[in-house]
Amino acid sequence: xxxxxxxxxxxxxxxxxxxxxxxxxxxxxxxxxxxxxPSPQVQKAINDFNCGxxxxxxxxxxxxxxxxxxxxxxxxxxxxxxGNGSDDVLALAFxxxxxxxxxxxxxxxxxxxxxxxxxxxxxxxxxxxxGSDFRINPEDYRAESGGVVIPNPNAPTSLGEGKAFIExxxxxxxxxxVIIDEAYVDFGGYSSAELVKKYDNLLVTGSFSKSRSLAGxxxxxxxxxxxxxxxxxxxxNSYNSYTVSxxxxxxxxAAIKDKEYFYTTVAKVxxxxxxxxxxxxxxGFEVLDSQTNFLFATHGKYSMRDYFEWLKGQKVFIRYFNLxxxxxxxxxxxxxxxxxxxxxxxxxxxxxxxxxK
Amino acid sequence: xxxxxxxxxxxxxxxxxxxxxxxxxxxxxxxxxxxxxPSPQVQKAINDFNCGxxxxxxxxxxxxxxxxxxxxxxxxxxxxxxGNGSDDVLALAFxxxxxxxxxxxxxxxxxxxxxxxxxxxxxxxxxxxxGSDFRINPEDYRAESGGVVIPNPNAPTSLGEGKAFIExxxxxxxxxxVIIDEAYVDFGGYSSAELVKKYDNLLVTGSFSKSRSLAGxxxxxxxxxxxxxxxxxxxxNSYNSYTVSxxxxxxxxAAIKDKEYFYTTVAKVxxxxxxxxxxxxxxGFEVLDSQTNFLFATHGKYSMRDYFEWLKGQKVFIRYFNLxxxxxxxxxxxxxxxxxxxxxxxxxxxxxxxxxK
Numbered sequence: 006x007x008x009x010x011x012x013x014x015x016x017x018x019x020x021x022x023x024x025x026x027x028x029x030x031x032x033x034x035x036x037x038x039x040x041x042x043p044s045p046q047v048q049k050a051i052n053d054f055n056c057g058x059x060x061x062x063x064x065x066x067x068x069x070x071x072x073x074x075x076x077x078x079x080x081x082x083x084x085x086x087x088g089n090g091s092d093d094v095l096a097l098a099f100x101x102x103x104x105x106x107x108x109x110x111x112x113x114x115x116x117x118x119x120x121x122x123x124x125x126x127x128x129x130x131x132x133x134x135x136g137s138d139f140r141i142n143p144e145d146y147r148a149e150s151g152g153v154v155i156p157n158p159n160a161p162t163s164l165g166e167g168k169a170f171i172e173x174x175x176x177x178x179x180x181x182x183v184i185i186d187e188a189y190v191d192f193g194g195y196s197s198a199e200l201v202k203k204y205d206n207l208l209v210t211g212s213f214s215k216s217r218s219l220a221g222x223x224x225x226x227x228x229x230x231x232x233x234x235x236x237x238x239x240x241x242n243s244y245n246s247y248t249v250s251x252x253x254x255x256x257x258x259a260a261i262k263d264k265e266y267f268y269t270t271v272a273k274v275x276x277x278x279x280x281x282x283x284x285x286x287x288x289g290f291e292v293l294d295s296q297t298n299f300l301f302a303t304h305g306k307y308s309m310r311d312y313f314e315w316l317k318g319q320k321v322f323i324r325y326f327n328l329x330x331x332x333x334x335x336x337x338x339x340x341x342x343x344x345x346x347x348x349x350x351x352x353x354x355x356x357x358x359x360x361x362k
Numbered sequence: 363x364x365x366x367x368x369x370x371x372x373x374x375x376x377x378x379x380x381x382x383x384x385x386x387x388x389x390x391x392x393x394x395x396x397x398x399x400p401s402p403q404v405q406k407a408i409n410d411f412n413c414g415x416x417x418x419x420x421x422x423x424x425x426x427x428x429x430x431x432x433x434x435x436x437x438x439x440x441x442x443x444x445g446n447g448s449d450d451v452l453a454l455a456f457x458x459x460x461x462x463x464x465x466x467x468x469x470x471x472x473x474x475x476x477x478x479x480x481x482x483x484x485x486x487x488x489x490x491x492x493g494s495d496f497r498i499n500p501e502d503y504r505a506e507s508g509g510v511v512i513p514n515p516n517a518p519t520s521l522g523e524g525k526a527f528i529e530x531x532x533x534x535x536x537x538x539x540v541i542i543d544e545a546y547v548d549f550g551g552y553s554s555a556e557l558v559k560k561y562d563n564l565l566v567t568g569s570f571s572k573s574r575s576l577a578g579x580x581x582x583x584x585x586x587x588x589x590x591x592x593x594x595x596x597x598x599n600s601y602n603s604y605t606v607s608x609x610x611x612x613x614x615x616a617a618i619k620d621k622e623y624f625y626t627t628v629a630k631v632x633x634x635x636x637x638x639x640x641x642x643x644x645x646g647f648e649v650l651d652s653q654t655n656f657l658f659a660t661h662g663k664y665s666m667r668d669y670f671e672w673l674k675g676q677k678v679f680i681r682y683f684n685l686x687x688x689x690x691x692x693x694x695x696x697x698x699x700x701x702x703x704x705x706x707x708x709x710x711x712x713x714x715x716x717x718x719k
Contacts, residue, residue, distance in 0.1 A: 008562070008563070009536070009537035009538075010536070010537050010538050010539050010563040012462065012537075013459060013460060013461050013462040013508055013509060013538055013539060014458065014459060014461065014539075014593055015457060015458050015459070015461050015593070015597060016461075017458075017593070017596045017597055017600060036418075036419060038417050038418050038419065039417045040417070041417065042413060042414040042416070042417055043413055043414075043416050043417065047413055047416070048413040051408060051411060051413055051609070052409060054408060056399060056400055056404055056405040056408055056613075057399040057400075058578055059399070059400050059404070059575065059576050059577065059578035059579050059613075060395050060396045060397070060398065060399055060400065060575040060576070060577060060578070061393075061395050061577055061578055062393060062395065062571070062577040062578060063577075063578050063580070089446050089580075089602065089605060090602060090604060090605075092601070092602040092603070092604075093601075093602045093605070096601050096602060100372060100482075101371065101372050101374075102370060102371060102372070103370060104370050104371065104372050104373075105369065105370040121600050122600075122601070124600075125457075125597075125600050125601065151370055152370060179366070179367070180366035180367055180369075181366075181367050181370055182367050182370060182371075205365070206365070206367040214419070218416065218417040219416050219417070220416065220417060220418055220419040220420075220604075221415055221416035221417070221418055221419060221420050221607060221608035221609070222416050222607050222608070222609065223420070223446075223604055223605070223606075223607045236371055236372070236374070239374045240372060240374055240482075243374060243478050243479075243481075243482050244449070244450075244453050244479070244482065245446065245447060245449040245450045245453060246449070247447060247449075247577075247580055248446060248447075248450070248580070249580075250578060250579050250580045250607065250610060251578035251579070252408070252578070252579065252609055252610075253607060253609075256413075256416075
């Protein structure tokens with residue numbers, strides 16, 4: 006019998022989540038996770054958490070957590086929106102702010118979820134190709150559009166842009182909302198957080214998953230004018246009033262208040278990144294100037310796809326994208342020094358293996 | 363200067379979250395929260411939680427948690443979908459399954475988010491009035507529609523329907539997807555979970571917020587055929603791949619495995635509910651036969667709005683809806699025996715106060 010109910014089902018591309026190996030003794034540098042645990046203050050906040058409180062709904066206004074985030078960025082609590090990971094925040098922002106008949110604009114090589122959300126929410130979009138140096142050309146974004154999304158630093162290129170670039174972008178886009186996605190900014194990028202006081206059509210989004218080692222807790226945020234934040238709150242409240250759990254609020258508040266641990270951890274990742282970049286270059290790799298917790302690299306002599314597959318066989322998991330323009334690149338998350346030593350040793354082994362074949 | 367970017371902002375009704383008094387010594391029986399803490403196994407799971415794990419993204423397949431939920435309902439893990447509260451699950455299900463030009467159908471008096479999601483996702487809908495006894499007439503749902511949503515038990519009426527009703531509904535609606543929202547079912551209602559093996563177009567949704575005392579943790583679920591669950595997963599993965607945090611999975615798994623605590627807590631709420639119902643009836647209230655953790659009540663002699671306001675002045679917070687047909691009713695969450703004794707004493711005081719005025 007034909008199942009007529011299938012007519013009403015949303016037409017969607019099936020998605021297969023990335024590989025999450027359950028194997029032990031692997032080097033997992035494929036998901037841009039932080040190699041260090043979250044702040045000890047997070048462990049303390051969770052250990053001290055009174056579970057009796059869980060019978061209540063979370064504070065819908067998230068007052069304490071918003072205040073702590075606002076303090077970090079020298080803003081007001083009313084400039085802060087919180088969500089269930091930055092994907093949740095970005096998806097809501099797309100729904101809230103991209104309601105034009107004109108297409109929104111973003112780079113051709115960027116975070117893979119942007120076109121997915123556009124299709125899901127029926128938002129028209131156009132992409133502008135990155136330059137041959139993988140940089141974003143701000144002049145592309147002069148044309149009128151329904152909105153702009155720029156990841157800064159960009160992924161998977163790892164390249165970041167500075168204040169002058171962002172100000173130019175804002176100058177060119179006074180009549181639409183501009184989202185700067187700063188998932189990776191803490192590893193040396195320029196944060197536009199300070200500009201939300203200047204531009205009321207600027208939304209800056211961020212994540213606790215990378216620099217604050219809380220990928221498993223699901224915390225994202227947006228910073229913007231009180232007007233933009235108020236609109237995001239209204240859309241969120243039409244969808245699910247309580248997206249951030251009480252325990253995530255407690256953990257997130259502890260994490261953002263521990264500035265010393267944050268700066269120390271970020272500095273360690275940056276130091277390791279620069280060392281690995283130098284060593285890869287010594288092996289003949291071209292490595293882009295990363296402002297993130299990963300490296301984007303290629304090699305003139307070797308197939309990056311084969312290299313990626315070979316490393317996987319050696320229990321070293323990096324990331325390869327079979328996509329136009331970047332199909333001979335790999336993305337390598339910065340792990341601990343020990344993990345990166347294994348990765349580098351295996352990389353040398355691969356080169357020897359290929360050269361003696 | 364006119365802000366042209368405002369043209370692109372989504373047009374949405376501003377939403378004001380419900381009252382959350384920060385006052386001490388209040389009786390808060392207005393949000394259908396459980397008066398008892400979650401299972402001690404939840405406290406243990408959280409105390410034992412290794413925060414080092416939080417640097418990783420959660421298990422995208424939520425294997426352990428899905429398996430535990432499936433075991434409780436005697437289903438397979440592939441019949442289980444998990445989300446960030448049942449509002450998240452329901453909102454995704456509306457997007458996934460209600461893509462017809464025909465309106466979806468639900469009762470006129472029901473969960474207030476259904477029409478909100480329809481407007482947000484541009485889903486046409488029609489409502490069928492409850493009978494004068496506030497019951498749902500299954501014959502209304504015979505007409506062809508784009509989908510059906512029935513909360514069972516219904517809120518705020520507290521009334522539940524049995525297996526025969528659900529089977530009739532499924533029989534009338536073979537060509538669209540039927541969602542049964544079971545947020546309150548554990549307090550004595552009939553669960554359609556067993557029917558997902560029989561009807562591949564049936565989705566049953568539920569919540570850990572009420573019967574498992576985890577409102578602050580944000581856990582909801584859906585049970586359905588493998589096909590429906592697969593579609594929900596695909597839509598979720600187009601939106602935000604990781605909606606349930608690692609710690610919510612640990613807490614939820616601990617909660618659903620502790621069956622003894624669950625049945626004991628639910629029984630205590632039911633016992634208190636029946637006692638309060640009897641006492642209210644002795645005071646002349648009409649109280650509907652609740653299968654939930656709240657009572658829906660009215661009184662022939664008194665204004666329920668005035669009664670609600672007066673109680674608020676006495677620090678007893680119940681719920682009043684200024685809505686057609688139910689604007690002389692109140693909704694009273696079942697609290698502890700001590701809380702309900704205060705509520706009943708204040709109710710008697712109110713009656714004395716009115717009668718001696």
